[in-house]
Amino acid sequence: MNLNEEQKKQVIQWLDEGAKVADVQNRLEKTFQLRMTYMEVRFLVDDLKVLPKDPAPPKAPEAPAKPAAPAASAPAPASAAGPAAAIPLELQPEPPLPGSGVKVTVDTVVRPGAMISGNVTFSDGKTAAWYLDQMGRLGMVASEKGYRPSAVDVEDFQMALQDELARKGF
Secondary structure: OOOOHHHHHHHHHHHHOOOOHHHHHHHHHHHHOOOOOHHHHHHHHHHHOOOOOOOOOOOOOOOOOOOOOOHHHOOOOHHHHOHHHHOOHHHOOOOOOOOOOOEEEEOOOOOOOOOEEEEEEOOOOOEEEEEEOOOOOEEEEEOOOOOOOOHHHHHHHHHHHHHHHHHHOO
16 A cells, blocks of 8 residues: 555654554554555555654662762772682672581583483482473482482472572573
8 A cells, every 4th residue: 555745754753753563553544544454554664664663661760869988987908808708799609508408519411301400418418419300390319219308408408409590590
């Protein structure tokens, strides 16, 4: 369908105002009594070489300015604070959970059939291999046949696993 110059200018103006293709389609019908499919309007916009504008993101309310801290309470330089302060937080090892003897590691090479896998050492020293399959199900294979960790160890394992995976970016 061919539009005259006045109609084309109106479509360009609508697009510059932020109208979407569906809006242009509705406005063409209401204003000029032109019924066009969405695809026809999309081709029209393409022919006019005008891109619909993305709406401006809403501005976040500005936080009130905090007063400057006195110089005496300024943090010490990394060298004076000790070696741990010089290491970025994301590279520092996670401290063990209080009272927990559960240690979780993540494999660099994933077990076959798993999305992610690793090993766990429970508080009693027993070990097991764990994995998450494609359905997100957690599985565990104990190194000792018939071994079942205590309920507290299972809970600590789940929390340690969640923390370790979050730390690794999963």
